[in-house]
Amino acid sequence: MNWLSSLKKLAEGKDDPGFVRIPEDKDESISAGESPTKQQVIDSTCHYTCTRMCYGYRDKSSQCCCIGERDFIIGPISDTERFLAALSEKLGEEVKYEDVFIDYEEGRQIFPDKSCWQNPDNFPCMRIVPDQGRGYPCQFLSLDGKCSVHSIKPETCRIYLCDYLKNIVNFLDQTL
Secondary structure, X not given: OOXXXXXXXXXXXXXXXXXXXXXXXXXXOXXXXXOOOHHHHHHHHHHHHHHHOHHHOOXXXXXHXXXXXXXXXXXXXXXXXXXXXXXXXXXXXXXXXXXXXEOHHHHHHHOOOOHHHHXXXXXXXXXXXXXHHHOOEEOOEOOOXXXXXXXXXXXXXXXXXXXXXXXXXXXXXXXX
């Protein structure tokens, strides 16, 4: 099965066992009766917020994985080679760069009205699904709002914090 077929199954809401899903809310690294570390509390709060309170909206998730109406881009991706190698290994076949990423020349034409898509410094970015109704999501975002490549996702995605989450993390960092 080629990797595009796997993605199509995801878009249809069918799980492909070749993809790693976001873990459940339990943290196996904490033993019974043991207090979590400050970082574990922050990480758990980030996971909860991103999967259940995205941008402060209850029952929303993964809005940072969608362009929507915002002047927003999922990039630049700095670890393209690492991600392609990890994705190819996960799927058991080679995945091409142009199937996963968008470069400046292509990207600037997709959203000519969005300034961040006109800035070459924001590329390469993640390839999106050209579906306005879904908000132009990253092609690795499943219909249930979960990242289908969570365990291997690019560094840009790993470190991204929306303004809402930044405020929560800053509060926890100062308070704990």
